[in-house]
Every structure is written in structure tokens, then in C-alpha cells.
Amino acid sequence: MTTAATPLPGPIDPPTRLLMGPGPINPYPSVLRSMSAPLVGQYDPFMTATMAETQALYRAVWRTDNDATVLVDGTSRAGIEAALVSLIRPGDRVLVPVFGRFGHLLAEIAERALAEVHTIEVPWGQVFPTSVLAEAVARVRPVVVALVQGDTSTTMNQPLDGIGEICARHGAMLYTDATASLCGNPFEADAWGVDAATAGLQKCLGGPSGSSPLTLSERAVEVVRSRPRVEAGIREDDDPLGAEFIRSNYFDLGMILDYWGPRRLNHHTEATSMLYAARECARLHLAEGHEAVLARHRLAGEAMLAGVRALGLETFGDLGHRMHNVLAVHIPSEVPGDAVRTELLEDFGIEIGTSFGPLHGRVWRIGTMGFNARRDAVLTTLAALGAVLARHRPHDGLAAPASEAVAAATAVYDGAGA
């Protein structure tokens, strides 16, 4: 029998980190503070008002009038699974255009939901032309098209404008995973005809992982509502019991909508501290202004790009389609990529990332997201990266001094301010 660890550890006391990887990032300070707010009961008038208020805030974040705008209590992956298992019936055809790791994830989750999954792929570092998507939708005739917007594994940002219309024309619903892209790049749920979208807090929304904002169009709600099931323990006589029930209780969006909606039907016990965090993320976003936040991310991304280029580093992928908030950089062949990351972490307290699958060890991923899409965060990261690189290639003539990288990024900021 294990007894208590000896000696017991003290209260949590994390080291100071500047998180400039692909996420999670340092949350906005007021988001961290919001999680220390006291709890109230599940059906306290303050709680239900806070839930309704948070729904309204996220409608503005998603740019939608969708009534069905809620949080799923789990990480961004929980939101993805809730959307897919609630929309996909076993045997349904699902089209997944894959342009990075998270496309594979959507295919994987759809396979687990027993969909007939059809994938199309482009090489990592590219996105799909609309015409290719249109051809695939017409050919596969899917019930659902599951498409990542921003795939952090490659840093690419798939254009979505027009895709919803193509899907609707062929009777398909469009689901998109906007975890990595939302609030750092344009997203227009209604204007783009998106039927279902999910995200997480730990990227450009500037919060911690653990709550997944989700929005559903009326058409998507109809599909969910056609698969009803109410738990035996709280079922009333006239509640329907569908045969095509969703294969998950936790991710049954019908039940989650009944919990958030006027029935307030008990489902899970709301993760209230994460609700507070999600609310504060959206509130800060809207207080700064949707367009202002997008512009801040665009500027930070451009400054980081200029700085990285000034260091003599080459970028990965189609820069015309990258997300503003994360940049993939080729690790020079003569430089030990993991050693550089370790030195950045240990000597400067700065984290950058590598990537997955075919890009593992080949690229660094440098993020400029949420709270960290800031001038001082960008310049500090470039100064430190330049200093560490200089250690590893003192004689090859490629290493520009860190000061040049900082100057290049500063020029981007000053130009934008001029």
C-alpha cells in the first residue's frame, strides 16, 4: 500500500516561462485570476446567468447567431469528439481533407464513431484549393465534411470562405476544428456557412486548456435532436428514447444543449472554474475588439517572421496560407534542434516547440498567441534565440547577430505604428 509521498510536496510553484511554442501559452493574467473566483451552485441564479452570458460572448467570438453555442467540459479534443459523435451516425460517409496531424485526428475520431471515412491529402505545408475540396465533396457525397482550419502541426490556415456553400449544395454539413486559429485569424461561422465548429482556450483565446467552445447551426442541431436520449434516472414519461442514439453520454450534444438551455436538465456538473476562464477569455477578446486582436496577431506574426529571417533561418510551408499566430522554421542541418530548445528553456525560460510525424525534429514552431502576441514577447524570444544559435554556429557565417533579428522585428512594429 502506497502511503503519502514522503515528504509531501508544497503548494504548486511553477517556474517562470515565456511560452512561445504552438500552445499552450501564458494565459492573460486576468484569466488566471478568474479561476480563483469562488464557486456557486449549479443552479444558482448567478450560475445560470453566467452560463447565458458566456454563451452570448462566444456568439460574438464565433461571429454567429447560433443559439446552440456552449462549452464542452474538456480539452479542445473533447469538443471535436462531441461534435463528430453527435453528428455522425455509424456508416455515415465523412470526408476529411488532411493537411497535417490534426486532419488525421479528425479522421481517427470519425473512424472510432464508425463512419465510412474518405480522406484526401495535400503535402504538409500546403492547404487545399477550393476547387479540390469542391470536387471531393461532389464525388464522395459525404454527410459531414470535417476540416481543420489551422493545423498547428504545419502552421497552415485552410481558407474556409465558400466551403460551407459547397457542402450545403451537396447536402453535407461542414464541421471545422478552429482550436489553433480562432481569434488569431478570421473566422466567420455564419458568413462561411459552418455547421459545427469547436476550439480550445489554450491558443489565441489566451486561456488554459480544459474548456472547449462549440457552436452548432440550426441544421446541425436538427441532426442532434433527431437522436434523442434522456437518462433513465431523470427521464420523464414523455421524453423520447431514440434508437439512433449517440454512442457517448458525455459527448451527447443533445443532453449538453438541454443542460445549457432553458430546461437546465442535469447532465455533467459544470466545471465552473473553467467556465470562469472561458468567459474571461471571450470577454477580454471582445473588450480589446475582434479586429484589434486579429491585427495584433497579424503584426506579431509578421515581426516574428522578419526576425527569424534576419537570423538566416528558413521558414516551412506556404507563407501565403500560414496562420498569423505560429511559424514553422527549418532547423538548420548543422544545429542540434533539441539542444537549442533546451538551452532556450533552461537559460532564458523560453519555450518553443518542435512538431509531429514527418516534421518531428525538422522544424521549430514559434508561436505568438493570445497574451503572448506582444512586442516584448516577440523581441525577447528573438534575442534569446539569436544568442543560443550563435553558440552553435559561431563560424559558419550564417548566424546573424541577435541584434539584427531584434532590429528587423522592431522595424515591423515601428512600421505598423507609423
Next chain:
Amino acid sequence: MTTAATPLPGPIDPPTRLLMGPGPINPYPSVLRSMSAPLVGQYDPFMTATMAETQALYRAVWRTDNDATVLVDGTSRAGIEAALVSLIRPGDRVLVPVFGRFGHLLAEIAERALAEVHTIEVPWGQVFPTSVLAEAVARVRPVVVALVQGDTSTTMNQPLDGIGEICARHGAMLYTDATASLCGNPFEADAWGVDAATAGLQKCLGGPSGSSPLTLSERAVEVVRSRPRVEAGIREDDDPLGAEFIRSNYFDLGMILDYWGPRRLNHHTEATSMLYAARECARLHLAEGHEAVLARHRLAGEAMLAGVRALGLETFGDLGHRMHNVLAVHIPSEVPGDAVRTELLEDFGIEIGTSFGPLHGRVWRIGTMGFNARRDAVLTTLAALGAVLARHRPHDGLAAPASEAVAAATAVYDGAGA
């Protein structure tokens, strides 16, 4: 297009509440504070060390040597579903003894996992004699027995000692949902032969909802490991692709174990703030001492019982088998139950609960859990409840003055201290 709510709300600022219902309850103050701690990266040495430390703390909480002791990122219900979908193959026989709402929930989740579900029931307010469970296991021959320990809907606490042995004798695994009972009542994962158990933070662990501690025996891990699946995006050539894969990605405990284990294989992005909260809940529990916490809950429960009786109220269910941390009280027929709850909330900032299904509107549920298993919380609740009751039955002769209830509860505390 919805734009920002006008005017934007301010930072979250909840009213002061003393949460004396069936949970969630007021977290320990240091648990709330822990969630404001800064984040670190997913693979930061501090992060992996914190995860390992948290696993060790929960082994001591669960009273187990199980290596497979982790957190599921979601509410307590997420942990239940992760355990059941990972252990149950479609078509497997599952026995669910139902003695309240949460037994129905286990049956419901097992049905969604396409199990052949067999239920047995006792009336709400009772628990199962061991002999009845033994007979059912021998008759049904289930692959999994899914049994709630403490069902908050009825406040009953099912004895588990000996049940693991019965299950093992018949080749069944024992899963138990200890959400409502853990840390307020004895739980011995190893001594009782429990194969899988899950909980939440929002009851006697004294935290917010949103993280689900889970532990698996070696036998349960073998079952999970017999159903392997690694995501395409991060799969290596020698990783197996099982046909009997678990029907959920998010709840695939094999992947979750690989994320927490030495491979640190990427799955979800850990909900770090909830990890901090879960760590602090366990740390506080062990710092106070396992037996001391159980004794504190027992004492608070006895004091509340004495006080409620002094008010002339009748309790619900088999008091010999109730949880220490929540008491169900019949609402007197002449008293408007919901009005009393509203007055307690509005005039005193105190929340108590009602219940579900057959008990909805028939009982109040009064909790004494975690941080709120305290003398001042018990006495304050009794004083306020007595005062509100006196408003509603001034002439019926049943309403003892609140002071008598407080005196009765005080006597329990003073007797224990003598």
C-alpha cells in the same frame, strides 16, 4: 450577426455562497489559489514532474499501488465514461446494481457502449446486501460489474468490502464510481480488489468540477492494452492497430496512459490549471491525514444529523448505510421545499439541494463535504435552516427553535472533543 454584448460584462464576481448541498461545494481556498498559478509547457520538466507527483498523491488517496493512476480531463462523468468504454467491448455482459440515479447513469453509459446490460435494483434509500450482489454476479456472469459507491441521489453508501473478491472469483472486473464518497468515507482500492475506480474533485476532495481522478488495476490495464490504437498522425511503424479498438479517442485509456506514462505520447493538451487543482486537493487531504479527514467528515455528518433531528425533521433512507458527507431530509408536507431553499439562498447565502427522479421535491439534501465539513459551516446552516423553517410553520408545534438544533450539533462536536 451577433456582436459583443452591450455593454460588455465585467470580470467574474460571484456572490458569497456557503454551498451545503450535494456538491459542488466551496473548494479549499488553496485549491482556488492553485488554479491561478502560471502555466508551463506540456513537456516542460516541471510539467512532467508535476504529473508524476500528482499520480503518486492519488495513489495514496485511492489507497493503491496501481501504476495506472491518472486524471481524466473532464468532469467526474468523463472519468466514468473513460473507464467503461475502455473496459467494455460491444456485446459484453455488464451487471449494474442500481440503488439511485447514478446507478442508472452507469447503465446508460454501458448501454451506449453497446454492452448487454443487466440491472438489479433495490428501493432508493437502501443498499445491496453482499449476498444479493454475489448471487447476481454468479447468475449474470458479467465481464464488468459497475457499481456506485456513494449515490448522492439517495445519500446511500454501498459497502464494497468483499465485492472485488466475488467479482474476481467469477472472472468479472469491478468498476466503482466513488465521485460522491471518496475522501469522506473509507475507500480501499487494493484491499477491496477494485479494478477500476473514478471520482471528481467537487465533493469531499474539496475542489472544483473538471478533473476526474482514475485508477486501474493491472488486470484492467491488460484489458485496455488488448485494444490498442495509436493515432495516424503520430503512429510509428511498429505500433499495433487493434480491431477491437475503443470507440472513443478522448476516453481511450490506453492513449491516456501513454500520455501520462514514460512514452509521454501526445494525446490531449493537459488541462494544466485543473491538474494544479487536483494536485492541491490530494496534497491537502494527505497533509491533514487520510484518517483525520474521514473522521472530520464523520463528525460533521453526525452533528448535522443531530441538528436536523432537533428541528423535528425526518431523515430519508437507511442511516446505517448513509455517506458521512450528505444527508437526505424529508421535506415536511406543510412546508414549501423550494421556497425554503430559495430563502436560504437569498437571505443567508446558503445552498442546500433537492434530489432527482422519485425524490425530486420530496427531500432536501444537505452536504458536509471537503472544506465545508466544518463546525462553523454546520452550525451556521442549522441556524439558518431553523430560522427559515420557523417562518413557514409558526403554529404547528413541530418547529423547534433553531437554537436547539445548534445546541444539538454543538453537543456532538463537544462530545467528540471530550
